[in-house]
Amino acid sequence: MAEIPGAPVAEGSPAPDFTLPAQDGREVSLRDFRGKNVVLYFYSKDDTPG
Template structure:
C-alpha cells in the first residue's frame, strides 16, 4: 500500500477525450487520482458528481482531479458527457494503473476498488485512501487539502 512520502507510480493512460495523459504532465500541481468501479453506476455517479460540484474548490487549492476505471475511453466519454464532468476520466483497460495504486490485486479483477491517492506537486504521495465512501470522499479530500 502506498504511504505519504512515497514516489507516486508513474503512468500513462488514455483519457475519455482520446488524449494520452501521464502523471508527469501535472508536475507543479496536486493530483487526486480516484478509482471507481464502473462508469455510470450509482456509487460512481455520486462520487463523480461530488467532485464536479466542488471542482472550483479543488482548482483554488491547485488540485487536478483524475478519475480512473477499467472502462473503455468510449464508455468513460459517455459517462463524462452525461454528467458534465469537467475532469479527465482515464481508461485502465489492462488494469496496470489500478495494480500500481492498489485499486486491483491483479489483472483478474473485474472492477477497480474505490481507492484514491492524493499526490503533491513533486509527484509524491500526500495521502492514500484505501477505502472510500462515495458520498463523503469529496469533503474528506478537501479537508485534507486545507489542513
C-alpha cells in the same frame, strides 16, 4: 517498492508515473501534472456503465 510493476506504493511516497487514455482520445501521463496537486480516485467498475 515502486520499481516493481504492480507493487504497492508506501503511504506518503510519490506515485509512479503512468499513462492513460483521456476521453478525447489523447494520452495523459501523471508526469504532465508535475508540481501540481493531483488526487487519484479509483472506483469499482461494477457501478459504472461500460
